[in-house]
Amino acid sequence: MISTWRTRRAMRRAAKKTTITLGGNENVELSIPAHFRCPISLDLMKDPVTLSTGITYDRESIEAWIDAGNRTCPVTNQPLRSGSTGQDELIPNHTIRRMIQDWCVDNRSNGVERIPTPRIPVSTVVVLEMLSAITEAAGQGDLNECKKLLEKMKNSMKESERNKRRVVANGAAGVLADAFDVLATNSFSPSAPILFENSKFVLEEILALLSLMRPLDSLSKSYLSSSQHSLRCMAWFLKCGDMPARRNAALAIKELCSDPQHLNTIMTTNEFLEELIDPLFKLIKNPICATSTKASLMSIYYLMSSKHDLRSRFVKTGMVPLILEMLVDSDKSVCEKGLGVFDEIIKCEEGIELAYNNALTAPVLVKKLLRVSDLATEFAVSALWRLCENGKNRNDGDVFVEVLQVGAFQKLLLLLQVGCGEKTKNKATELLKILNLHRTRAECIESVDFKDLKRPF
Incomplete structure (x- = not known):
């Protein structure tokens, strides 16, 4: 009261x-x-x-x-x-x-302005009827009806955030993923290129709508990864689609790869993996937008983490020098993901060999320490540790001198003082012990990295 x-x-x-x-x-x-x-x-x-x-x-x-x-x-x-x-x-x-x-x-x-007449938001009943009609049209192969219904759903979602929440809350992602699987199974086949050409637009529209519903729920991911046809259809869009289709396919594949359960399903589909490697690399080499670049980096990271022999496959595409060049000038999010991919790819012999012989490796990794984020620093320390371990195995002291010359010793000391995770702390400590043995040979502090530090006197 x-x-x-x-x-x-x-x-x-x-x-x-x-x-x-x-x-x-x-x-x-x-x-x-x-x-x-x-x-x-x-x-x-x-x-x-x-x-x-x-x-x-x-x-x-x-x-x-x-x-x-x-x-x-x-x-x-x-x-x-x-x-x-x-x-x-x-x-x-x-x-x-x-x-x-x-x-x-x-x-x-x-000075009072007349309020506009608001549009009536989409109701739960209308959404459920729309989803039921999409399922029926996809099952019957009625592409024209599917197209009309998808357009109607897209317009409703774009009309207001309220409509979008209502559509997603009623399980639209699962229904659309199921429709994508049905249409891909019935039309995506090398022996039926004309049929696929007719259904291609509808499949593109479904991927576009799914990109608006991220993160996808488990049911929708299950439908997308349930058949080889769905997976290979997404790989085709990633490789041959126009810019929006490639972007949306990259986002859908990233959603699947980020889920361990569905990633295991993907790993059993060898043809799909083969068709993914080159398109993912090209989306990074010739970026179409920041969103697709980030999605591709995440997919590559998850794929290499799950299937180690894929590391050498990505090395052969030229991924190591490409990532190093990208890291020179990239925003925080891309830098974090790029460093994660780099740290993962140099776990194979071919990757560490290329990184060891690349002049950008040490300067770029040291430059990113304490400059981007805690996650980026963690990946950079891990990659530096692998680089120096490789130099120690080769009994090659030049790599340590190079790392010292770009200011790694001072940054690693500062990292221990600021604090970090246990694994990163252990690797940073090992690096300091190794580098300390070579400090008399050469040392150079990159002052720009310390310009904001307050002196104690």
């Missing part, structure tokens, strides 16, 4: 006056009727909706209240009875909306 009384008192006070600034410095005090204000935000309602309790709120405010886990009416404290989210109780109050619009028109000379 006290909470309700305070709310009403605040509403009465807020409803007395509001200040609207006109074109110049002139201020006009304008009284807004209390029943035009949302009881939650106390602002003029743009899309008034009424609950079963009879209280009217602005849709955005009451949906935020419900999304926060509340299941009661904010004013009356009565429970919301309809559905698990209470969203079905939000009934548009057209009478109040028209009254507000009329009030805005009457006061337009005071």
